[in-house]
Amino acid sequence: MTAPPEPAAVSLKPARPRWRETLGLLARNPTAAVSAVLLLAIVLIAVFDETLAPQGPNEISVGDRLQSPSWAHPFGTDDLGRDILSRVILGAGVSLRVGFLAVGIALVIGTVIGLLAGFYGRWVDDVLMRIMDMLFAFPAVLLAIAVLAVRGAGSGNTALAIGIVYIPVFARVTRASVLGVREEVYVRASRSVGASDLRLLTRHVLPNAAPPIIVQTSISLAFAVLAEAALSFLGLGTQPPNPSWGLMLAEGRGFIDLAWWLAFFPGMAIFLTVLCFNLLGDGLRDVLDPKQRTLMAGGGR
Amino acid sequence: MSGQPVLEVEDLRVRLRTPRGPADVVNGLSYTVGAGETVAVVGESGSGKSVSVLALLGLLPSGVATVTGSARLQGEDLLTMRPDRLRQVRGPGAGMVFQDPMTSLNPVLTIGRQVVEGIRAHSDLDKAAARRRAAELLAEVGLPDPEGTLDRYPHELSGGMRQRVIIAIALSNSPALLIADEATTALDVTVQAQIIDLVEKLQAERGTGVIWITHDLGVVAGIADRVLVMYGGRCVEDGTVDDVLENPVHPYTRGLLGALPDLAQPAVDGVVPDLATVPGVPPAPTDLPKGCVFWPRCPVRGDARCETEQPPLTVIGSADVVLPHRAATWCTERTFGAESPGVGRTFGAESPEGGLR
Amino acid sequence: MSGGDVLVSARGLEVHFPIGGGFRRKPAGVLRAVDGVDLDIVRGETLGLVGESGCGKSTLGNALLRLVPTTGGTLTFDGTDLTGLQGRRLKELRRRAGMVFQDPFASLDPRRTVAQTVSEPLEVHGLRTGRDKATRVAELLELVGLDPGVAGRYPHEFSGGQRQRVGIARALAGEPDFLVCDEAIASLDVSVQAQVLNLLRRLQRQLGLTLLFISHDLSAVRHISDRIAVMYLGRVVEIGPAEAVGTDPQMPYTQALLSAVPLPHPKLERERKRIVLTGDVPSPAAVPSGCRFRTRCPYVFEPCDDVDPALQPVGAPGQQAACHLHGVVGTPATTPEGVTATP
The missing domain is CATH 3.40.50.300 (P-loop containing nucleotide triphosphate hydrolases)
Incomplete structure (x- = not known):
């Protein structure tokens, strides 16, 4: 025990920030770490798509139609002679933008609804969750089609449509998590020293209820990328000639026996991205579990 | 028996x-x-x-x-x-x-x-x-x-x-x-x-x-009938219930008894004395101390061997009984008895817990 | 009642919870967790509140701080009526x-450092900012016997006793007059319990706190308290100086409770006669009519069925018990709900 005679001011900053600990633990989970690195690469590709793409996505070159993969066109060319590699790279931007935007909408709205419903309970819970049930009961694709029918096709509206579909998912996950956290003694302890509801919600309930929401975010991103592809495939999402993985898949469908690479490479891009988001979600689930955390970090009682 | x-x-x-x-x-x-x-x-x-x-x-x-x-x-x-x-x-x-x-x-x-x-x-x-x-x-x-x-x-x-x-x-x-x-x-x-x-x-x-x-x-x-006091995975004291609770020998047993608020005899001149405490916390089984397992928290530490050697369970008093009273300690101080309400009161009043492990 | 200045006062305090029910559903019954408690806590004293699980002692402690809503009776803190207190004045109560x-292990937010936890009251009430805040946190940690250097650590790095010290530091941060300790030592090891008990006693003297020490452990309550109140099924059934209640209890329930406490003296234990109560505590959803202890009381007689006994002075000065053995005083059972005892 070192007891200085005059209590000096202590540092109120944590000795070891929690997020850094989380990253450290994630790094020790090989599957999740590889997924995270791959996703980071995909995001970087999406950000620097213009620079990275060897050609413009819509540069038509009739002479180079339906060429199989080669050094000049690693992923081959499509029926209009457009470079598939370039279109896959630019498609990453479209797919991820729609994915992030959609999940962002669902995350913000769904989490707020779940937080209020779970924390206040009673009629707030009843009213909010019944609305969520109705939204949830509506067939997802139909709902998306309805939104797109009203607002018109396009990637922004696709994101909005997918986002609305996922609101109840986030609301439910958040509510379930909040229901557990709300009863924790530390929440009551905080109330006992006079903390307001807003402070309880933002400083104690949300941070402690966050792990399942983070996992859900990762998994929903996978679904959103898939949904964007599906809607584009159906002709409701991104409109040609803009490259989107789903749209490319749809366009390549007709040539599947003639030129497999048209559908294969965008398909692989979707597969890889979705897989990585899912694996990262699983990894996060393990890392954010307090029990696992104590074991791995070597803290605890 | x-x-x-x-x-x-x-x-x-x-x-x-x-x-x-x-x-x-x-x-x-x-x-x-x-x-x-x-x-x-x-x-x-x-x-x-x-x-x-x-x-x-x-x-x-x-x-x-x-x-x-x-x-x-x-x-x-x-x-x-x-x-x-x-x-x-x-x-x-x-x-x-x-x-x-x-x-x-x-x-x-x-x-x-x-x-x-x-x-x-x-x-x-x-x-x-x-x-x-x-x-x-x-x-x-x-x-x-x-x-x-x-x-x-x-x-x-x-x-x-x-x-x-x-x-x-x-x-x-x-x-x-x-x-x-x-x-x-x-x-x-x-x-x-x-x-x-x-x-x-x-x-x-x-x-x-x-x-x-x-x-x-x-x-x-x-x-x-019989009591076994365990500490750090070892039996540190055993014997009949009367021997161990009325006449404890091991500093840990004494500390434990002194730490109990006692319904039977609390106030002295209308003032309730502070409880004796054992400072610190028990050792983690992954990190047992060298020497006597109780040594780091022991207020007595009267022997050179405390820090280096785990004392064996040895018989205290007579060995010719069905249940001999045994304790694993180098401590030889036996001057306190059952009549003392403050068994182990020597441990001092409130002692802060040790630093973090 | 001992003289002096009353800090907290409850009269006929009730905390009833509806059982079941919800959105457009009628509750199936009423849980009488606290059911007519009269209690005065004198400034500067340590009042011990004992009782078995389900007797409502924790609910009462929470109700005194307005952490659960009261459904009846009056409650004052330093002369201020607490029932219906809102907004800024409720917040001020929470500081005091x-x-x-x-x-x-549950009362500290695992995602916040010791410093963040201890400084929360300072932030909430705007008491200290910046460097002052950090100094105050260090001061508080020293006050409870912790090294201020640990302020940046997370709760999982601490032992149970150390965490409890952090919890105490948080409770003291707003410089309160009144501290409720709700089973504050129940989850700790014996040797650590003693450390925390001593700490609480020192703090009580040093800071002139008024302490409500809620526990099921009569030995600990006896050790720390000036006065003891015994609760049974939502009601205070005996109250008085610790010495008197601890050695000469006047209510049969207190007698049974005391006799059931195991003492660490083998010879004494062998000679001691234990009053073993039969049966279990009735559910607070079905409180017996008349005296609520009558279903388990060894001395039960006629008035017990019909008359709900009130606290009356018996035994030592300042001692009160709710029992007809000391003369029938109380309100006849005319509960319209027809709550009857379950044998």
């Missing part, structure tokens, strides 16, 4: 594999339990008291725990026993009652199903006979309306009633040994008194040997 | 009255 002991444990050691390295949870424990005798194992959390009995019945996960030594239940070594034989022994040989009466029963099965299951696993009674036997058992542990209770679910019973059901299940095959692991800790004192009375009564009727694991020295004083 | 919780 006569004839062959029900259980003889010799040099029991348990090592657990943990993410933080091997943990020596039990380090050479030896004791015997005679027929009709109650041995209390006392210790704080992490002392290894619960693990030591789980190890006896093979209830530790085999991939994680390494158990050595011997534990002969009516002559048969439990530690080298084949798993199927061990399962047979668990009912009729040794019954077990755990701390939490809420979780020891399966919530989706009726009490009847669970008691009957226990009986039928070790006998060839048919269903109807087993049910009659179950009702008898519930009556024996003092449950009102035993027939009706058979058809109820655990959540319909109070904590005390549930613990009675668990005792009924543990006793259903008339075991030679009953192990109670903090069996009354979760109960209120008035209910605890009922359960202790019940176990004493049944024990007297059947001559069951009892191992009573607890942290509560008051309970120990009431029920035990 | 702190609480220490049972489980030190």
Whole structure:
């Protein structure tokens, strides 16, 4: 025990920030770490798509139609002679933008609804969750089609449509998590020293209820990328000639026996991205579990 | 206490594999339990008291725990026993009652199903006979309306009633040994008194040997014939209940007794003195100190060997008694007696806990 | 009642919870957790509140701090009526009255450092900012016997006793007059319990706190308290100086409770006669008519069925018990709900 005679001011900053600990633990989970690195690469590709793409996505070159993969066109060319590699790279931007935007909408709205419903309970819970049930009961694709029918096709509206579909998912996950956290003694302890509801919600309930929401975010991103592809495939999402993985898949469908690479490479891009988001979600689930955390970090009682 | 002991444990050691390295949870424990005798194992959390009995019945996960030594239940070594034989022994040989009466029963099965299951696993009674036997058992542990209770679910019973059901299940095959692991800790004192009375009564009727694991020295004083004080996976003091509680020798036992607020003799001149405390916290089993296991927290430390050598259990006073009083300490100071209300008061008043591990 | 200046006062205090029910559903019954408590806590004293699980002692402690809503009776803190207190004045109550919780592993937010936890009251009430805040946190940690250097650590790095000290530091941060300790030592090891008990006693003297020490452990309550109140099924059934209640209880329930406490003296234990109560505590959803202890009382006689006994002075000065053995005083049972005892 070192007891200085005059209590000096202590540092109120944590000795070891929690997020850094989380990253450290994630790094020790090989599957999740590889997924995270791959996703980071995909995001970087999406950000620097213009620079990275060897050609413009819509540069038509009739002479180079339906060429199989080669050094000049690693992923081959499509029926209009457009470079598939370039279109896959630019498609990453479209797919991820729609994915992030959609999940962002669902995350913000769904989490707020779940937080209020779970924390206040009673009629707030009843009213909010019944609305969520109705939204949830509506067939997802139909709902998306309805939104797109009203607002018109396009990637922004696709994101909005997918986002609305996922609101109840986030609301439910958040509510379930909040229901557990709300009863924790530390929440009551905080109330006992006079903390307001807003402070309880933002400083104690949300941070402690966050792990399942983070996992859900990762998994929903996978679904959103898939949904964007599906809607584009159906002709409701991104409109040609803009490259989107789903749209490319749809366009390549007709040539599947003639030129497999048209559908294969965008398909692989979707597969890889979705897989990585899912694996990262699983990894996060393990890392954010307090029990696992104590074991791995070597803290605890 | 006569004839062959029900259980003889010799040099029991348990090592657990943990993410933080091997943990020596039990380090050479030896004791015997005679027929009709109650041995209390006392210790704080992490002392290894619960693990030591789980190890006896093979209830530790085999991939994680390494158990050595011997534990002969009516002559048969439990530690080298084949798993199927061990399962047979668990009912009729040794019954077990755990701390939490809420979780020891399966919530989706009726009490009847669970008691009957226990009986039928070790006998060839048919269903109807087993049910009659179950009702008898519930009556024996003092449950009102035993027939009706058979058809109820655990959540319909109070904590005390549930613990009675668990005792009924543990006793259903008339075991030679009953192990109670903090069996009354979760109960209120008035209910605890009922359960202790019940176990004493049944024990007297059947001559069951009892191992009573607890942290509560008051309970120990009431029920035990013999006491084993555990610290850091070792027995640091044992002997008859009178010897250990009235005349403790080991500084840890003295500290523990001094730390108890005592209903019997609190005020001195209208002022209640501060409690004696043992500074610091018990050692982690992954990180046991060199030398005497209690040394880092010991207020006495009167011997050069304290820091380097674990003292053996040595007999205090006369060795020519059935149960000699033994303690594992280098400490030779014996000047305090039972008459002193402040046993171990030398430990000083409020002492801050040590720094972080 | 001993003289002196009353800090907290409850009269006929009730906390009833509806059982079941919800959105457009009628509750199936009423749980009478606190059911007519009269209690005065004198400034500067330590009042011990004992009782078995389900007797409502924790609910009462929470109700005194307005952490659960009261459904009847009056409650004052330093002369201010607490029932219906809102907004800024409720917040001020929360500064002036702190609480220490049972489980030190659950009462600290695992995602916040010790400093963040201890400084929360300072931030909430705007008491200190910047460097002052950090100094105050260090001061508080020293006050409870912790090294201020640990301020940046997370709760999982601490032992139970250390965490409880953090909890106490948080409760003291707003410089409260009144501290409720709700089973504050129940989850700790014996040797650590003693450390925390001594700490609480020192703080009580040093800071002139008024302490409500809620526990099921009579020995601990006897050790720390000036006066003891015994609760049974939502009601205070005996109250008085610790010495008197601890050695000469006047209510049969207190007698049984005392006799059931195991003492660490083998010889004494063997001689001692234990009053073993039969049966279980009735559910607070079905409180017996008349005296609520009558279903388990060894001395039960006629008036017990019909008359709900009131606290009356018996035994030592300042001692009160609610029992007809000392003369029938109380209100006849005319509960229209027809609550009857379950045998």
